[in-house]
Amino acid sequence: MDIISIFGFILGIGAIVGGQVLEGGNIASLVQPTAMLIVIGGTLGAVMLQSPLSVFVSSIKMGVWVLLPPPLSPGFRINRITRWSLMARKEGLLALEAEIEQLTDPFDQKGLRLLVDGAEPERLRDLLDVEIGAWETQLKLTARVWESAGGYSPTIGILGAVMGLIHVMENLSDPSKLGAGIAVAFVATIYGVGLANLFYLPVAKKLMTIINRMIALREMYVDGLVGIANGDNPRTIESRMLGYIG
Numbered sequence: 001m002d003i004i005s006i007f008g009f010i011l012g013i014g015a016i017v018g019g020q021v022l023e024g025g026n027i028a029s030l031v032q033p034t035a036m037l038i039v040i041g042g043t044l045g046a047v048m049l050q051s052p053l054s055v056f057v058s059s060i061k062m063g064v065w066v067l068l069p070p071p072l073s074p075g076f077r078i079n080r081i082t083r084w085s086l087m088a089r090k091e092g093l094l095a096l097e098a099e100i101e102q103l104t105d106p107f108d109q110k111g112l113r114l115l116v117d118g119a120e121p122e123r124l125r126d127l128l129d130v131e132i133g134a135w136e137t138q139l140k141l142t143a144r145v146w147e148s149a150g151g152y153s154p155t156i157g158i159l160g161a162v163m164g165l166i167h168v169m170e171n172l173s174d175p176s177k178l179g180a181g182i183a184v185a186f187v188a189t190i191y192g193v194g195l196a197n198l199f200y201l202p203v204a205k206k207l208m209t210i211i212n213r214m215i216a217l218r219e220m221y222v223d224g225l226v227g228i229a230n231g232d233n234p235r236t237i238e239s240r241m242l243g244y245i246g
Helices: 003-022 033-050 053-066 074-091 093-100 106-116 121-170 175-230 234-242
Strands: none
Touching (some): 003 175, 033 175, 074 234, 093 106, 106 175, 121 175, 175 234
């Protein structure tokens, strides 16, 4: 569980609500279902229009990473590669064949299989780099759905504000209806800007950070395999891989 994400969101909302209270405002005035419907529904519709179904569904699933990021375990991966390099030095590359079936990640399996099959180091790197590039493109395309939501939300909020003002203008002769229209107008803007800057864009940035770390670990894995294929010293391989995690 990523506690800082929860704390950050609560802090952001709390600061806004707290400011409203300190200024003597009523918290209930910030609750406008009509404005919420306009902003969230409009943003969701725009995002769905721009995204293929598979990408949109993946983006919703990926949003869980903000609270429950996928386990990365760089230390475990480095130790495993170092152990493989020691085995390869003592017993040869074929000794690693039994390790393939113990791997759960298809990318890890493919890389180790190429190594055991005797692929040339540069050929091995090229093949795996292509796969990393395609994987990276797909992940970042999915994460950008959240970034797009952060771009649409303020504009939809302004649209909601304009609609509220239209409602006000239509009822100038009835003062009892002016307050509700003005409230929707201003609160819609708050919802649009607030959701963009307190939720959609931070989620997009957090996902990009996680994705970049995942990519770095795959690149580290490839570097380790290439080192084994080149016959590098296990300690040299380990030291080089440690550079990927700082």
